[in-house]
Amino acid sequence: MTTQTLEKPASTSPAAPERTRCGRTYLPAVDIYETKDELVLLADLPGVKAESLEIQFEKSELKITGNVNECGCKGREPILGEYAKGDFVRSFQIGEAIDSNRISAELKDGVLTLHLPKVEAVKPRKIAVKSA
Amino acid sequence: MFNPNEGLFTLGRLRGEMDRLFSDLFNPVHRTHGGGLWETEYPALNVWEDEGSFYAEAELPGYKLSDLEITVVKNELTLKGERQLPEDENRTYHRRERPQGAFSRVLYLPAEVNADKVEATFSDGVLHLQLPKAEAAKPRKIPVSCR
Numbered sequence: 001m002t003t004q005t006l007e008k009p010a011s012t013s014p015a016a017p018e019r020t021r022c023g024r025t026y027l028p029a030v031d032i033y034e035t036k037d038e039l040v041l042l043a044d045l046p047g048v049k050a051e052s053l054e055i056q057f058e059k060s061e062l063k064i065t066g067n068v069n070e071c072g073c074k075g076r077e078p079i080l081g082e083y084a085k086g087d088f089v090r091s092f093q094i095g096e097a098i099d100s101n102r103i104s105a106e107l108k109d110g111v112l113t114l115h116l117p118k119v120e121a122v123k124p125r126k127i128a129v130k131s132a
Numbered sequence: 133m134f135n136p137n138e139g140l141f142t143l144g145r146l147r148g149e150m151d152r153l154f155s156d157l158f159n160p161v162h163r164t165h166g167g168g169l170w171e172t173e174y175p176a177l178n179v180w181e182d183e184g185s186f187y188a189e190a191e192l193p194g195y196k197l198s199d200l201e202i203t204v205v206k207n208e209l210t211l212k213g214e215r216q217l218p219e220d221e222n223r224t225y226h227r228r229e230r231p232q233g234a235f236s237r238v239l240y241l242p243a244e245v246n247a248d249k250v251e252a253t254f255s256d257g258v259l260h261l262q263l264p265k266a267e268a269a270k271p272r273k274i275p276v277s278c279r
Contacts, residue, residue, distance in 0.1 A: 110257015
């Protein structure tokens with residue numbers, strides 16, 4: 001068995017678009033599960049409000065961006081800093097055919113629930129067999 | 133040239149490490165690691181202080197205030213909670229990163245706190261705590277009189 005390694009020439013890989021907002025971004029923890037009708041994505045996005053959340057779905061790439069406001073801690077002396085705040089950004093390649101018109105999202109208590117219904121044709125269908 | 137400001141452990145950090153060691157021994161934390169994201173204590177806390185109070189924040193998305201148990205004794209803040217994520221046999225999980233299970237964490241604050249006046253609010257999955265310092269712990273101006 002022969003193995004081939006293909007190398008992508010550097011000049012043809014496109015530059016990834018850069019964000020215009022400053023500051024670090026963090027990857028939110030995500031659960032993804034599949035039922036027979038849809039894909040469901042659950043993301044932990046603490047501190048993100050519904051108006052600061054942006055979800056894009058384009059050509060089977062799903063991108064979630066959640067902006068977080070800086071804390072109002074002026075005049076306070078920090079004594080313990082175990083985590084830093086920053087925007088949440090994460091992208092996924094979705095392999096299934098998704099009906100983008102029926103995607104729904106809900107943000108509650110910092111958790112995003114994203115329903116990605118599968119395209120009707122992709123769902124497993126039982127074919128009724130008629131005996132002649 | 134020896135620089136006295138460089139040290140492997142500052143005093144504060146050493147105290148923090150010892151606190152973590154003891155709190156893990158006496159309060160075992162049961163949690164399922166999703167993708168190994170939670171290598172440190174859960175939840176991560178940020179704490180600030182001003183003259184009158186301590187302020188603590190923790191990211192606890194998906195919890196409600198009723199899932200949490202917050203107790204304060206003198207300068208000891210204990211945070212406990214549990215989150216169970218629903219299981220369903222119709223689901224096939226492709227990715228499971230969100231932590232679930234019970235957690236318990238003790239934090240030792242630098243000064244005593246007035247336990248009756250502690251306020252806890254929860255917004256968008258972030259817990260905010262305001263812990264007013266006990267009167268005895270607040271800084272007091274000492275008048276100087278000349279004799």
